Every structure is written in structure tokens, then in C-alpha cells.
Amino acid sequence: MKAIILAAGRGSRLGSLTDQRPKALVEFNAIPLIERTVNTLRAGGISEIGIVAGYRSDMLAAYADRLFINPLWSTTGIRQSLSAAQAWLDDEPCVVSYGDIFYSPALVRNLTQAQGDIVLGYDPRAVELWQQRFEQPLDDMERFVIDNGQICEIGHRAQSLEQIQGQYMGLFKLTPVGWRGLNEQLADLSTEQRDQVDMTSLFSLAIEAGIRVQGVPTHEPWGEIDCPSDVRLYERIYPQL
Numbered sequence: 001m002k003a004i005i006l007a008a009g010r011g012s013r014l015g016s017l018t019d020q021r022p023k024a025l026v027e028f029n030a031i032p033l034i035e036r037t038v039n040t041l042r043a044g045g046i047s048e049i050g051i052v053a054g055y056r057s058d059m060l061a062a063y064a065d066r067l068f069i070n071p072l073w074s075t076t077g078i079r080q081s082l083s084a085a086q087a088w089l090d091d092e093p094c095v096v097s098y099g100d101i102f103y104s105p106a107l108v109r110n111l112t113q114a115q116g117d118i119v120l121g122y123d124p125r126a127v128e129l130w131q132q133r134f135e136q137p138l139d140d141m142e143r144f145v146i147d148n149g150q151i152c153e154i155g156h157r158a159q160s161l162e163q164i165q166g167q168y169m170g171l172f173k174l175t176p177v178g179w180r181g182l183n184e185q186l187a188d189l190s191t192e193q194r195d196q197v198d199m200t201s202l203f204s205l206a207i208e209a210g211i212r213v214q215g216v217p218t219h220e221p222w223g224e225i226d227c228p229s230d231v232r233l234y235e236r237i238y239p240q241l
Contacts, residue, residue, distance in 0.1 A: 001045065001092075002049070002094050003097060004049075004068075005038070005051045006096065007100075008099075010073075015227075020056075023055075023225075024037075027231075029235055034051070036102050041108055049064060050064060051099075052085055054073025082199070096173070096174060098170030101224045102225075103221075111171070118174060118181065120168050121169045125219070142200070143155065153207065169218070185205040
């Protein structure tokens with residue numbers, strides 16, 4: 001199976017860490033995130049890796065079997081970056097990974113083996129991690145409801161931590177049928193909304209339209225890196241990675 005890494009963004013919240021390099025090249029325990037992701041995907045059984053690049057795309061080329069470019073990376077959302085790899089998504093199932101996360105090969109294997117056209121990796125214990133990242137986790141976390149492996153709700157503001165049964169990680173699998181189903185949700189959006197829509201909102205629209213979205217849990221170490229404090233946190237709690 002192929003995998004697509006979405007790594008077009010700069011990551012302005014990381015400040016000076018991304019002045020001269022893409023967000024995906026920020027290091028955690030002295031290893032660039034993109035290197036971790038490529039190694040993890042290959043260890044999880046991925047045969048070919050494409051990277052969607054934008055900001056300083058030349059710096060990511062060496063990590064990719066195929067480099068896709070989102071020329072509008074600075075003004076569009078992550079769905080637009082995903083569309084840059086449409087040639088792969090139209091043709092066969094693909095694992096898709098954000099470029100600012102890390103996770104285990106076991107989760108990659110579980111995603112590739114899972115049945116379903118849209119399958120999301122999630123952490124059922126993410127509240128514990130977010131409590132270390134934020135003084136007020138509810139300021140960042142959203143509702144996530146899952147029943148018997150099927151995600152019933154994703155996105156929307158949570159009123160309490162009890163409404164959060166997990167955290168979507170930025171790692172998922174799409175079949176061509178799933179890809180078409182997501183794109184069908186764009187029909188009622190304006191051009192600006194289509195350009196800016198994020199993946200969580202798109203998954204939410206699909207669920208509301210009756211499309212089955214499944215979840216695969218992980219209990220392995222993982223994280224997303226949005227700001228310098230995240231790097232410091234993960235280096236403290238995951239020194240072995």
C-alpha cells in the first residue's frame with residue numbers, strides 16, 4: 001500500500017524552529033519528524049511514500065518516492081494539499097499522515113488491514129496527553145464519539161471531558177470510494193470554504209451524510225507537534241523514541 005504525507009505547511013506557531021525549514025523537518029529527540037514518519041510507515045508495511053510539499057519543498061524531496069506540490073500551501077487548507085495527490089487516491093487505497101505527528105508502526109499495520117473506505121487512527125486516552133499539553137484541555141479538544149468501531153461524531157466543541165472518547169490523530173486510510181465520498185461533501189460549500197476546509201470538518205460532514213467512518217485505536221506513544229513546548233514535552237515523556 002502507498003502512503004501520502006501532508007507536509008506543505010510552515011508551522012508558524014513553532015516560531016524560529018521553522019524560519020528556514022518546513023514544519024515536518026522540526027526535530028524531536030534529534031530526529032526530524034519527516035524522517036520518523038517515513039521510517040514508521042515503511043516499518044508498518046508501506047511500499048511507496050509520496051510527500052505533499054509547499055514551503056521549502058526542496059528540503060523534503062529526498063525523503064519522498066514521489067513529491068507532490070501544493071503551490072497554494074500558504075492560502076489553502078490541508079484538504080487542498082491532499083488533493084495534490086489525487087492521482088494516487090483515485091487509483092488505490094492509501095494511508096494518509098499529517099507531517100507534524102509521530103506514531104507506531106503497529107498502528108500503520110492495523111490501518112492497512114482494517115476494513116472500510118474511511119478509517120481513522122485515534123487515541124482513546126488522549127485526554128491524559130492533552131492535560132500535559134494544555135492547562136485547559138477543553139480549549140483545544142473536540143467531541144469524539146465512537147460506537148462499536150464506528151465514529152458517530154467528530155469535531156464540534158466539547159462541553160466536558162466526558163464527551164471526548166478519543167482524539168483523531170491526523171493518520172487515516174482512504175480507499176478510492178472513501179476519497180470520492182469525501183469530495184462529494186464539498187458540493188454545498190463555497191469556493192472559499194472548499195479551499196479552507198480541514199479534514200476533521202470534512203469527516204464530520206461525511207458522517208452527517210451517512211457515510212461510514214471507522215476508527216482504529218492505539219495505545220502506543222504518539223503526539224502532534226504544534227509549538228516549541230510540544231517538543232520539550234515529548235522529549236521528556238518519550239526519551240526512548
